[in-house]
Amino acid sequence: MEADTALVRKLVDTLPEGVVVTGAAEIEKYREDFARDGSAGMPVAVVRAEDAGQVQEAVRWAAAHGVPVVPRGAGTGLSGGSSAVDGGITISLDRMRSIEIDPACQVAVVEPGALNADVKRAAAEHGLWYPPDPSSYEICSIGGNLATNAGGLCCVKYGVTTDYVLGMDVVLADGTLVRLGGKQIKDVAGLSLLKLFVGSEGTLGIITRAILRLIPAQRAGATLVASFPTMTAASRAVVAIRTRVRPSMLELMDNTTINAVEDWRSHGLDRSSGALLIAQSDATGASCGAEIELVRACCAAEGAADVFTTTDAEEADLFVSARRNAFLALEERGSVLFEDVGVPVPLLPDLVDGIAGIAGRCGVEIALVAHAGDGNTHPIVVYDAADPAAVEGARRAFDDVMQLAIALGGTITGEHGVGRAKKAALPDQLGADVMALNRRIKDALDPAGILNPGAVL
Template sequence: MSQLAERLRAGLPADAVLTDPDVTSSYAHDMASFCPAGIPGAVVLPRTAEEVRHVMRTATELRVPVVPQGARTGLSGAANAPEGGIVLSLLRMNRVLEIDPVNRIAVVEPGVVNADLSKAVAAYGLTYPPDPSSWEQCTIGGNIGTASGGLCCVKYGVTAEYVLELEVVLADGRLLRTGRRTAKGVAGYDLTRLFVGSEGTLGVVVKAVLALKPAPPPQLVLAAEFGSAAAAGEAVCRIMAEGHTPSMLELMDRPTIAAVNAMTRMGLPETTEALLLAAFDTPDPAADLAAVGELCAAAGATQVVPAEDAAESEMLLAGRRVALSALEAVKGTTMIDDVCVPRSRLAELLEGVAAIADRHGLTIGVCAHAGDGNTHPTVCFDSTDPEECRRARISFDEIMELGLELGGTITGEHGVGVLKKEWMARELGPVGMEVQRGIKRVLDPLGILNPGTLF
């Protein structure tokens, strides 16, 4: 270990290499439960791409595993440290290098916080749409690593659609540039998309060119209550089938509403089985809300409440924004599933999760990006109770199995990490896994980048 630290310090500032176990242990894991993590031999905090290249050259020479990290807000264990390995924290590479309003791009380092980028581009009348629920803490590098989404994906899409160009340090320290800044370009394989969602297993992103959009008008929000998951699912189907494009279409089930009320005292209606929140940032959002309100009523909504202004809209969305934190407070620990199903089968997923919760005697709340079928069933449990932990893990797996049975996927935006790699193999099948491993071998032949993640 002393040799590792010595070699790392040869190309890094003194304060960029941490080896005290009391300090390095704080970098050991992300926010996922049931994922093993070790104590890293060293934590490095580079500020430049050249320093990252030095880290990777050193790791290759010494055959030491490396795990790239951002803010560690991930939920699949993809940022967990290997025992004795290197944690490559990119938090100090946090500069917005360029904002170009003509070409509508931003050039950023991986440690830029999502919310900070949003504030920076807002000064130019622009927006960076991907907005994970942890947007005030999570970094762009982490968003790229997990191909993250957010509340606005139903209209504006996910991270992969906004990454135009990357600079990536490969496992052996070489610097690769992928993509281009132009609006069009099809020269060669799309290596940029390959790295988006690769969870640090193929290379380390050190710079990204991101597409921007003109800032939309303020949105208005509508809340609709439903007496059943089936009715809420029917409303989602009607809204999308009629050609509406909401800026958000979010859902919370009854356990989630109860948890939010317990935390915030917001007074959301706990007698309803599902609360649907629809938002529009169109030139005439009130008209769009009126049309969607009629569709919700026709699908069986018991009450429809449109906001009259931006302040009321933010109040309605506040509960959705704190939903995951509120569910964590129920028992102190959660396992957050990330199952995405076709919109037409959303109600079946909600009903199936409720049955799983009843069967195992657990609280499982579901909040969802209903507009794109991406659900977050959240299993609440007491981590000090071994029996409850066992039931939590079983229910988590049953939810993933249900998602696949409904024609969905085991992860829509949180990634596979350590938590779901057995399920990824089931979803992709043997041929798909063979191709995935082949790509990994080409870019990381020694297997030192984030070993144990995905495979």
């Protein structure tokens, strides 16, 4: 149902002054995420919660009146997962930014609005490191990372968000706050509910606090950058590398992305390269050199035109920042649809070739960047939104890329989430029985269906 003016006034009066905003201009700031996929509705209010208690109050109000609730972090999502719903409320968690480091337990206790970069900085002050490393780490929030089980550039060796979650507080659909896990490293008491909520995209509950495992800070090590004539050759090199060694980073960029990044801001990349592979090793001593040499040999065997190595951190950061800036740079070329498909690593060349074929058939440009060491790729469809034929081709390409990944035994999303943009393709990947099981879990935890309706399921 849609909340009427009197009900919204009750919500405003329940919470401290300034927490609830109802003005159109203020609401507009919270309607869409970075995907800007056109799915956003118009909420009746935005609750800018300052603590878990205020989240509970807002959810209790929504549950009592059957009003939809959309949780929102920093708004950097790429699948429409936090798009607002008509007649609902958006609960923004960006004011909840507390970070506490417990160096003895090697954990960070954080609120969902804390930025990934701020958690890293706080941990670094104690010689510790929080590894999950999305490209948007400087502007994305921990709550959003938890909601989508974000990965990033370091996940090939260090894993994704769920690998670092020891505990969390979650507000359920009736306003109850449950506390799961704790600072202990091992805990198998009861069902693994932590894993259930990580990656649930706000459809099962709203995360208001998390206990994150930290590890000792890693050394800078060495960086290798290899140029290839084609993405297919580069992806074959990735397969060869992953059969022999696990670098701490293994990223790919195609020629379209290279040129987009250079147009946006010069990073010193070779515009003529068909593909650029960026690898890093943080192994210690002689092991670092040996690891980089193995990577170099694999690149050479697959026809790398040029291979460059450095141990200079600033020089390495220039190449890594080029990879991180890919999404922003590609947006300058036109409208974009963000993909996030993954396959088993040995099938990466098949995925790369298939995506090129889809681009040709649909008459669109598909730029390709990848967390290649995991087989997780980000094909980005670039098109002219003012041209109906281009829009149709882009949408067809978007759908075809997901179907290609499914046909190869892969996934429609490795880390960005299903959100609203990929909801239609989820049954094709999961099948009827698993979809039914997902819905049974959703119904058990959110029987009225008020939590992020329209997302995922």
